Amino acid sequence: MPISSSQFAWVVGGVSIFGVIVTVSTGAPRWVAVLFIGALICTVLLMAISNPAGRIAAAIAVTAATGIAAGATLVRAYPNLAGVESRQPSPKSSRTEQSKQQVSGLKVSGLKGGDAIPRCMRIKGTGTIPLDKEVWVGHTNASEENESIGTLMNLREAENVTGKPGEWHLTDGYRIGEEEDNRTFWIYVYEVPSSTGDVIRQWKWPDGFKKEQSDWQPALTAPFASVEPMASFEVTRTDNPGCDA
Structure with a gap:
């Protein structure tokens, strides 16, 4: 039909x-x-x-x-x-999960929040820095409300202590602020991939600053936005020069 x-x-x-x-x-x-x-x-x-x-x-x-x-x-x-390649997007982990993946049990020793510190101090810790990771230390100024503000200054890379497994340190003294200072600062310690360290090493201070502060290292415009610090400490400077002055 x-x-x-x-x-x-x-x-x-x-x-x-x-x-x-x-x-x-x-x-x-x-x-x-x-x-x-x-x-x-x-x-x-x-x-x-x-x-x-x-x-x-x-x-x-x-x-x-x-x-x-x-x-x-x-x-x-x-x-x-x-003949088309199937590409599945990689799962995105949260900021907390990324932080857990980065940290390898490293800890900072001999430093805690609220410390009164000299201008030059020794920064060290426990744990072994993995081959594919790096530990960097930097500091910022603090606002009147004691909040971290401004540039992440004087970035220095830490190393494993030779002959002492399970310990790491900055090989020389770490300086914060002017020679006589009583301001509050924030010290940050980061464990980051080696690729991040390569980027940090490319940053330099302007020539004018470098001539006045020849012992200072590269800086970033602010603390890392996407990486949680391994540790952070609010500290107050004294006029003690420190580091075996």
């Missing part, structure tokens, strides 16, 4: 709607769904004028859209069929 125009319209329209649903649910490209929607609109318009040639054109449009959608879905599900 020949199919009526209304039945044909229902079949074509149903296939188009089904194609849209399958396209969206399988994660196929959105342009495939647009093809189905276009085929549906085309079918409805052509069926409205009961034109046999229009019915054939609508059927061809829906068939083509169905084939494209099926092909896109297969490529997405089985990328090897089309």
Whole structure:
């Protein structure tokens, strides 16, 4: 029995709607769904004028859209069929998880928050710095509310202590502030990948500052934004020069 125009319209329209649903649910490209929607609109318009040639054109449009959608879905599900490399995004760990992955049990010893410190001090700790990691020490000024502000200054790299497994230190004294100072500072200790250390070593003070403070090392405009410090200490400077002055 020949199919009526209304039945044909229902079949074509149903296939188009089904194609849209399958396209969206399988994660196929959105342009495939647009093809189905276009085929549906085309079918409805052509069926409205009961034109046999229009019915054939609508059927061809829906068939083509169905084939494209099926092909896109297969490529997405089985990328090897089309020689396409399947790339899954790497999971993003939270800031806390990243911090846990970075720290290898290293600790700072002989320093705690609230200490009154000399201008030059020895910074050391326990644990062995892994081969693919580095430990860097820097300090910032503190605001009137004792919050860390400004540049992360005088960045220095720590090393494992030769002949003493499980200990690390800065090989020379670490200086903070002017010769006579009573301000509050924040000391930061970071454990970072070696690639981060390579970047730090490229930073330099302006020539004018370097001439006045030849023993100071590179600085960053602020503490690291994406790396939690291994330790941080709020300290107050005294006029004691320290470091065996």
